[in-house]
Amino acid sequence: MNAYATPIRQGWGCGYEPPAPPNIPVMPWSGLGYKGPTPTACPGFTTTLPETIEIARAWRWWSKSQLASFVDGAPVSDALKIGIEMFDGVISEFERWKMTPSSKGGGAE
């Protein structure tokens, strides 16, 4: 995790590091067709957060109409519902990019 110097990691928006000082531009990695606002945090950090993983897992169960089993029959929390909706939107966005020819900015060969 610490193979790179702190200023480099700060420039990537590493969630383990303090915020970058003003003289370090923060440019986290983004790709695979992402066209939204400039990210502020490293996706390597955000995608491995427990709550992100939980939403991804819940989405998998929801996609099979088995969300009730995932939550052991308890009411689904408001935040988890919103997370699943957001995650589903991102999946659709990625799949659209994946099927768009690279000549048009997509990821299809």
Next chain:
Amino acid sequence: MIKPPSQQFEYTLIFSGDPSLNLPSDRAARDKALEVARETGQWSAILHTGEVPTIFTVRPISGALLDWVISEGRRRDLSEAELHVLALRAALTKVEGFGDNRVGTESAGHEGEFRVATMKIVDALYAIDGIGRAVVQELGGIVWRRAIEGLRPKS
């Protein structure tokens, strides 16, 4: 047992002033270390070797329970500090490493449809010499903000 943060299931909290925590003296570095531990659930990196903290297990406050807490706040004109206490009672399910103290529950809501922690455990926390109020308000504030702010993903 430490459980990672969750929007659906129980998770654990540790008070920032717990003596088992080995935090940097610099305020910004300290706050960052706590933020990372709370986001990732990786507390082991900031624990003194071999020491075990007091672990608070809480549940997310959501749905009808959240509406009841909000409504109680309005009906009883609760201050922010009092709301933190109520939120902590609504969320707290277990305390480990706090002597013989256990979380008892009682019915709440118009028809007793909710179970919340009794004041006994809150009073025991308040009674911790010198830091009791800070413990209750910090933990209560965390569960309350998580409840009312909802999902705030990093991007």
